[in-house]
Amino acid sequence: MIVLSIAGSxxxxxxxxxxxxxxxxxxxxYGASVITSVTSQNTQGVNDIYDLPxxxxxxxxxxxxxxxxxxxxxxxxxNSDEIVMIVDLLLKKSKIPYVLxxxxxxxxxxxxxxxxxxEVLKSSLLKEAFLVTPxxxxxxxxxxxxxxxxxxxxxxxxKLDAQNVLLKGGHLxxxxxxxxxxxxxxxxxxxxxxxLTQNTHGTGCTLASAIASQLALGLKLPKACENAIDYVQQxxxxxYSIGLGQSPLNHFFMLEDAYV
Numbered sequence: 240m241i242v243l244s245i246a247g248s249x250x251x252x253x254x255x256x257x258x259x260x261x262x263x264x265x266x267x268x269y270g271a272s273v274i275t276s277v278t279s280q281n282t283q284g285v286n287d288i289y290d291l292p293x294x295x296x297x298x299x300x301x302x303x304x305x306x307x308x309x310x311x312x313x314x315x316x317x318n319s320d321e322i323v324m325i326v327d328l329l330l331k332k333s334k335i336p337y338v339l340x341x342x343x344x345x346x347x348x349x350x351x352x353x354x355x356x357x358e359v360l361k362s363s364l365l366k367e368a369f370l371v372t373p374x375x376x377x378x379x380x381x382x383x384x385x386x387x388x389x390x391x392x393x394x395x396x397x398k399l400d401a402q403n404v405l406l407k408g409g410h411l412x413x414x415x416x417x418x419x420x421x422x423x424x425x426x427x428x429x430x431x432x433x434x435l436t437q438n439t440h441g442t443g444c445t446l447a448s449a450i451a452s453q454l455a456l457g458l459k460l461p462k463a464c465e466n467a468i469d470y471v472q473q474x475x476x477x478x479y480s481i482g483l484g485q486s487p488l489n490h491f492f493m494l495e496d497a498y499v
Contacts, residue, residue: 283484
């Protein structure tokens with residue numbers, strides 16, 4: 240099955256397009272890509288951002304969908320309102336279902352979504368996505384709700400007014416981590432121990448891409464989220480210790496000779 244990642248490029252390959260393609264391959268799908276922005280970054284932070292011209296984004300998309308049978312898409316970094324609008328237009332035309340990771344900032348708090356793009360995102364892609372996967376700070380910005388507990392998370396899921404929401408609970412205080420899926424008017428909770436590591440570069444990109452891959456393979460949403468969360472947990476446990484900052488996940492931890 241073919242999964243398309245529409246996102247920014249991470250030169251250190253821990254997040255963005257590079258993490259997406261590794262994740263899609265590890266989840267038994269074929270990954271294609273449309274690069275929206277090129278970032279100069281490493282494990283310590285983002286040094287520079289260059290948004291690709293709209294015509295180049297459009298031509299990448301048309302080249303892929305005119306030749307490949309894309310089953311699902313994953314949307315990541317969309318830095319400007321112009322990029323949000325063209326991606327929204329292209330997905331409407333193609334009718335490809337997608338998982339939206341509403342990326343707003345990098346691990347070093349560099350903004351990856353300009354303010355003017357946020358309102359466009361909320362009125363277009365957020366409403367039309369099959370699944371939206373915000374973390375707690377992103378959900379607070381999108382809803383205006385202060386999230387301090389699981390009940391707050393559930394309230395935010397409803398207020399997002401999206402088709403389906405997986406709200407990631409990694410920012411809550413406590414020893415256990417709870418992710419909340421809001422699907423068909425019901426809540427599903429995924430609980431697992433919180434790991435004491437800073438090596439989580441690319442976690443959000445990886446999770447959204449894993450879910451898109453599981454959906455492309457035909458799994459129902461609750462099971463797709465469960466499998467993807469388990470995959471991310473193992474990728475964090477077996478993370479790479481590289482660089483001087485927050486190291487990336489090990490996307491191919493399941494290979495016998497994979498680096499640990």
